[in-house]
Amino acid sequence: MSWAKIFALSLRHIYLIKGSFPRILDLIYWPTIQIFLWGFISKFFTMNSSYFENTVGVILSAAILYDFLFRSSISYNMMFLEEIWSRNFTNLFIAPIKLSEIIAALTFTAIFRTLIGLIPAALLAIPLFGVSIFKIGLPLILLLVTLYLFGVTLGLMVTSGLVRFGPSFENIAWASLFFLAPLGCIYYPIEVLPGWLQLAAKLLPLVYIFEEMRNILIYDIISYYQISKAVVISILYFIFGVILFYLSYAGAKNRGTLINMGE
Amino acid sequence: MKLEVKNLTKKFGNTIAVKRINFQIEKNSTLGLLGPNGCGKTTSIGMMLGLITPTEGKVFIDGINLDPKNRIRLLSKMNFASPYIELPKKLTVKQNLEVYARLYGVKKISSRINEMTDELNLSNFLERKTGELSSGQKNRVALAKSLINKPNLLFLDEPTASLDPDVGDFVREYLENYKKKNELTILLASHNMKEVERLCDKIIMMKDGEIVDSGTCNELIQKHGRKNLEETFLKIARSKNELG
Known part of the structure; x- marks a missing residue:
């Protein structure tokens, strides 16, 4: 892999973000709205039920982490969609770039887009609701890395669909995360789900990540075994995502959809 | 760079988009790829750029097969411009x-x-x-x-389409001068016959996915007994209708 080419591909997206204030605003806007929404809902519950008294922080932290996952996946898809929308797709695929370099560039650049949204939202939650996700401590890094890897994997899978089926797959890009959200047990423990859905949920790393977040915040307990389970599952999904991307690329080359792909 | 295309074929399901085409472009020369819309020009260019996997046949650039193993090395010496793709x-x-x-x-x-x-x-x-x-x-x-x-090999797909005559002429003149100063082989797909006459050393005519004729502009004009390339193009493109 050539780091110079990965940097060049990243630069194209950095220039795009840098040159457009509305784009930066858009990146910050949605996570901030999420924080306000969940913050006030949680506050309302606190005022009206003693059960929820200590869980404002848990719900809000879950909202921030879920948004981090959502943004990392969407950022990945968005960068790829930008190439399709701008009709730059063919230029990109006739340049001497390896698929692995494209994947690496999108993966590394997605973190910038994600952090532009996450950092202001996470900081805003501290004075507004007295909630800091940084209370999770060092395991927060592991949780974020795992979430990021899974978010990027989802982005990679949707991108594979875009390569294979073209822009008509765009709607799936937006719907993909909403589909997984109920199974991810983000705001509730896995026991809430019916038995058969619990089995499906355990195949996702999200269950272990959000369960661990709750354990840390409520009981002050850390299970590195659960976290490592999430890491391993995320890596397996990532490998699957990469294979899928390569297969989709080969399929697109066979179908001739890489040339003149646009809006 | 020398470009050589051998038995290049592309099928999309039951449709044959390109059927066993063979040709070569000598180093530093310009080849015009002509044919009516839907004759397989874009698909052929796609295969020569490594964007479309041929059903059969191979593309050689300076004798090196444009397969996934050599793709990156060869692409670094090639490039492509078309008004249908943008930056x-x-x-x-x-x-x-x-x-x-x-x-x-x-x-x-x-x-x-x-x-x-x-x-x-x-x-x-x-x-x-x-x-x-x-x-x-x-x-x-x-x-x-x-x-x-x-690049040493440049693919141009209708480089002056939708340009006013002045800018079109500027681009053609620029390409002529650039070629004089640099080692460059060009494959030019165009519907502008005057452009093709001005820039191309040789022409191949495609129709229904096949190469139906080739030669220099003068050779083709004389062979088909027409006054200019445009009339020659029309004759070849409509040949089925005339026969029918």
């Missing part, structure tokens, strides 16, 4: 050229960008967003991008 509209001309210069591993990026934009009269637009340019300016930026890596 990111929100990036400035300079940013777009910089990104592609980096992707192609160009060494002295700034001087290469300045050189290209000077030659193509784009120096005043370097800081302008590409999407804000006129179609003539965009076309020249696309040409600058396609030459940024000093």
